[in-house]
Amino acid sequence: MSEQSYRERLHGRAIEITRRIVEAEGLEAVQARRIAREADCAVGSLYNVFGDIDGLILAMNGETLAALGLALGEASAACEQLPLEARLRTLALGYARFAVDNPRLWQAVFHHRRPAGSAVPADYLALQARLLALIEAAIADRIADGEARTRAARALFGAVHGIVALAIDERLGGAVAPELEQQVSFLVALIARGLNVGGAAS
Amino acid sequence: MSEQSYRERLHGRAIEITRRIVEAEGLEAVQARRIAREADCAVGSLYNVFGDIDGLILAMNGETLAALGLALGEASAACEQLPLEARLRTLALGYARFAVDNPRLWQAVFHHRRPAGSAVPADYLALQARLLALIEAAIADRIADGEARTRAARALFGAVHGIVALAIDERLGGAVAPELEQQVSFLVALIARGLNVGGAAS
Numbered sequence: 001m002s003e004q005s006y007r008e009r010l011h012g013r014a015i016e017i018t019r020r021i022v023e024a025e026g027l028e029a030v031q032a033r034r035i036a037r038e039a040d041c042a043v044g045s046l047y048n049v050f051g052d053i054d055g056l057i058l059a060m061n062g063e064t065l066a067a068l069g070l071a072l073g074e075a076s077a078a079c080e081q082l083p084l085e086a087r088l089r090t091l092a093l094g095y096a097r098f099a100v101d102n103p104r105l106w107q108a109v110f111h112h113r114r115p116a117g118s119a120v121p122a123d124y125l126a127l128q129a130r131l132l133a134l135i136e137a138a139i140a141d142r143i144a145d146g147e148a149r150t151r152a153a154r155a156l157f158g159a160v161h162g163i164v165a166l167a168i169d170e171r172l173g174g175a176v177a178p179e180l181e182q183q184v185s186f187l188v189a190l191i192a193r194g195l196n197v198g199g200a201a202s
Numbered sequence: 203m204s205e206q207s208y209r210e211r212l213h214g215r216a217i218e219i220t221r222r223i224v225e226a227e228g229l230e231a232v233q234a235r236r237i238a239r240e241a242d243c244a245v246g247s248l249y250n251v252f253g254d255i256d257g258l259i260l261a262m263n264g265e266t267l268a269a270l271g272l273a274l275g276e277a278s279a280a281c282e283q284l285p286l287e288a289r290l291r292t293l294a295l296g297y298a299r300f301a302v303d304n305p306r307l308w309q310a311v312f313h314h315r316r317p318a319g320s321a322v323p324a325d326y327l328a329l330q331a332r333l334l335a336l337i338e339a340a341i342a343d344r345i346a347d348g349e350a351r352t353r354a355a356r357a358l359f360g361a362v363h364g365i366v367a368l369a370i371d372e373r374l375g376g377a378v379a380p381e382l383e384q385q386v387s388f389l390v391a392l393i394a395r396g397l398n399v400g401g402a403a404s
Binding site for chain 1: 312313315353354356357358359360361362363364365366367368369371381384385386388389391392393394395396397399
């Protein structure tokens with residue numbers, strides 16, 4: 001096997017093993033030695049491919065974001081012609097359901113603490129931008145100014161994310177699945193109403 | 203010194219030491235041995251007072267929630283006569299500023315993972331309920347039904363919390379302080395508009 005294809009295979013296999021560990025036991029259980037053992041390679045080979053254990057977790061989280069982006073992108077395309085509230089609700093409930101269906105993978109994206117000063121890879125940032133672009137597209141005809149629209153998309157993402165995060169993490173006001181969907185739908189209805197009344201809010 | 207007053211003094215001192223460590227280095231740096239050493243007591247005495255290290259962290263987090271509740275309660279009382287949007291904005295920006303001013307204490311409340319199956323103490327739950335009651339009071343004349351109002355308060359808390367959490371944790375769409383306040387104000391304006399238009403939304 002060429003070195004290139006060995007690296008590629010180890011890349012895929014290590015992410016798969018890490019994902020299995022996270023799904024079963026959570027992010028805390030991820031350890032380089034354990035993954036190297038299960039992948040039948042040396043810890044050094046793992047670091048060779050991913051830089052360090054944070055690089056491996058970022059690679060796994062990137063795949064989670066890609067899957068989320070794909071699911072929401074399809075949902076968004078399917079409701080392009082619907083009124084604003086229905087479009088926003090589709091995105092918001094799609095996000096909530098992804099988190100409910102993949103709680104530990106979703107938590108890994110938001111609980112993972114990068115070492116201080118380490119940069120986020122460009123392709124990871126691109127995946128984040130793609131999620132925000134879906135919201136921007138949904139509100140494009142309500143908020144004409146680009147900067148205001150970006151801020152609005154971030155605020156709306158944060159708002160839905162917060163309800164979902166409290167539910168998944170079982171925190172203050174955190175809700176189980178049906179209650180979670182009711183809270184998200186309630187918020188989206190208010191926001192859509194506010195956007196419809198306000199027109200070009202900034 | 204009586205045993206009772208020794209326990210009380212150790213209780214206060216250990217929380218103070220823990221808070222100092224969290225403010226300087228974050229929740230990850232909290233260790234029973236270190237706190238016992240700095241409090242000049244045995245680890246066993248610490249466990250005697252708090253049960254375990256999670257009990258100590260919960261006690262510290264309870265004081266953070268109490269301080270937050272006090273700050274927001276005063277802010278809320280001062281704007282009782284103002285229109286809905288101004289009241290909600292006061293609460294939301296008060297929450298955001300508390301997090302910005304005390305990022306690590308605030309993170310400790312939301313990042314602390316309790317051991318599986320451990321119950322949250324009743325007085326801790328009471329502190330959480332007090333925060334939600336401030337939001338419920340602000341929207342009481344818009345949502346008459348008690349259950350719908352509780353759900354609404356939780357959704358609104360979650361929404362603002364999400365924007366704040368992404369900013370403090372520097373996550374997707376996370377914003378620095380001025381941008382954070384703009385996002386929170388934008389969201390509150392939409393929500394207030396939605397509540398004003400919708401009347402008794404549920």
